[in-house]
Amino acid sequence: MSVDQGWPAPSATGAVSGRVTVPGSKSISNRALILAALADGPSHLTGLLAARDTSLMRSALVALGVGISESGSTVTVTPGSLKGPASVDCGLAGTVMRFVPPVAALADGMVAFDGDAYARERPMGVILDALRALGVRIDDGGTGRMPYTVSGTGSVRGGTVTLDASGSSQFVSALLLAGARYDAGVDIRHDGKPVPSQPHLDMSVAMLRERGVQVDDAEPNRWVVAPGPIRALDTAIEPDLSNAAPFLAAAVLTGGEVTVTGWPAETTQPGDHLRDIFTRFGADVTQTEAGLTVRGTGRIVGCDLDLSEVGELSPVIAAVAAFADGPSYLRGIAHLRGHETDRLAALETEFNALGGDVTQTADGLEIRPKPLRGGLFHTYADHRMAHAAAVLGLLVDGLLIENIGTTAKTLPEFPELWSELVS
Numbered sequence: 001m002s003v004d005q006g007w008p009a010p011s012a013t014g015a016v017s018g019r020v021t022v023p024g025s026k027s028i029s030n031r032a033l034i035l036a037a038l039a040d041g042p043s044h045l046t047g048l049l050a051a052r053d054t055s056l057m058r059s060a061l062v063a064l065g066v067g068i069s070e071s072g073s074t075v076t077v078t079p080g081s082l083k084g085p086a087s088v089d090c091g092l093a094g095t096v097m098r099f100v101p102p103v104a105a106l107a108d109g110m111v112a113f114d115g116d117a118y119a120r121e122r123p124m125g126v127i128l129d130a131l132r133a134l135g136v137r138i139d140d141g142g143t144g145r146m147p148y149t150v151s152g153t154g155s156v157r158g159g160t161v162t163l164d165a166s167g168s169s170q171f172v173s174a175l176l177l178a179g180a181r182y183d184a185g186v187d188i189r190h191d192g193k194p195v196p197s198q199p200h201l202d203m204s205v206a207m208l209r210e211r212g213v214q215v216d217d218a219e220p221n222r223w224v225v226a227p228g229p230i231r232a233l234d235t236a237i238e239p240d241l242s243n244a245a246p247f248l249a250a251a252v253l254t255g256g257e258v259t260v261t262g263w264p265a266e267t268t269q270p271g272d273h274l275r276d277i278f279t280r281f282g283a284d285v286t287q288t289e290a291g292l293t294v295r296g297t298g299r300i301v302g303c304d305l306d307l308s309e310v311g312e313l314s315p316v317i318a319a320v321a322a323f324a325d326g327p328s329y330l331r332g333i334a335h336l337r338g339h340e341t342d343r344l345a346a347l348e349t350e351f352n353a354l355g356g357d358v359t360q361t362a363d364g365l366e367i368r369p370k371p372l373r374g375g376l377f378h379t380y381a382d383h384r385m386a387h388a389a390a391v392l393g394l395l396v397d398g399l400l401i402e403n404i405g406t407t408a409k410t411l412p413e414f415p416e417l418w419s420e421l422v423s
């Protein structure tokens with residue numbers, strides 16, 4: 001086995017400026033695939049992300065009996081009768097390991113789930129218990145973790161379920177996406193500390209409503225999905241605004257100007273919060289028909305930010321904060337310990353290994369800027385750790401990113417797009 005010497009992160013020789021087009025949103029793509037698979041007819045999807053997480057989702061749905069074909073840039077999803085036996089590889093994709101079991105519960109037969117080694121560490125018990133409460137047979141050997149099997153009978157009773165989704169919004173989204181197809185629909189009640197990632201919940205609800213599903217989310221911490229058909233819908237997937245973060249950060253840190261094309265005027269994506277976040281760090285942000293433009297002003301202001309709604313942005317935000325004029329406090333992100341890796345521990349360890357001064361708190365990170373030196377930055381199979389490392393590498397000579405290929409989880413083109421923009 002060859003030893004990974006690390007990918008030399010390009011350093012910025014001046015202000016980084018340019019235009020970037022990022023591919024489709026992971027979160028919208030995987031929701032669109034699930035909803036099309038459960039719909040009342042074929043759906044045509046354009047702009048679907050082609051990356052590891054979406055390819056795992058496609059394979060999972062095909063294994064269950066869904067037809068998926070591709071012609072040019074259009075992916076056609078044709079619902080089929082859902083059947084086991086089948087095996088699903090979840091990789092490290094939260095959207096596959098959480099969103100597919102409620103779909104597999106509708107299949108007739110047994111569906112076995114497994115994934116990457118670290119996927120077994122990611123929290124799963126809440127969604128498995130919720131499915132059990134809705135009448136689904138699940139065997140996880142009593143672990144509450146992967147691997148597990150879902151043994152369906154072709155229908156799910158559904159009804160009311162109470163769960164604690166403070167560990168991940170995906171537990172709620174998973175039930176929302178399939179719930180209309182359950183006999184009694186689903187009435188989800190959250191009981192616990194606040195549910196993170198509100199934009200992702202809004203995304204699930206909005207995408208269901210676009211397909212004619214009745215969802216009542218008027219009461220806090222409760223979502224009621226009426227039973228009924230999910231209408232097929234031809235739709236274009238928005239660019240992934242969270243994956244735009246490192247490119248825009250390059251402008252903030254180098255006093256450059258970067259435009260991300262096709263930024264939607266309205267969206268439920270958490271990445272839209274970057275407009276506000278980068279403004280708070282001191283950048284100029286403008287949105288036009290051409291896209292979103294971020295211009296670095298030469299001043300990077302230390303910030304106190306509650307990132308609970310937009311946790312997936314945290315690694316890149318932490319990298320920007322490492323060069324600010326004062327300390328930054330990132331709060332509300334304890335649930336990042338259950339992401340691709342324990343992101344709070346990973347960011348603390350890797351930034352400090354370069355000479356940084358980062359401390360984990362109970363629910364976030366304190367980042368006190370210090371001069372950083374080069375070295376090998378470990379990425380823990382986490383695409384967003386790689387993005388954070390690339391951002392640091394702009395201003396730190398000799399930074400090597402271990403396993404840059406991990407960016408294929410949601411943006412396989414990252415190394416090329418990054419090199420093109422920075423050099």
Ligand SMILES: O=C(O)C1=C[C@@H](OP(=O)(O)O)[C@@H](O)[C@H](O)C1
Nearest residue numbers: 027168169170196197200311312
């Ligand atoms: O529903 C989704 O598509 C996602 C929800 C969020 O999960 P958590 O609520 O577990 O953070 C987010 O971090 C993840 O990248 C994608």
Ligand SMILES: C=C(OP(=O)(O)O)C(=O)O
Nearest residue numbers: 092093094095312339340
């Ligand atoms: C947390 C993330 O992914 P997942 O969908 O695997 O949970 C992420 O992309 O930052």
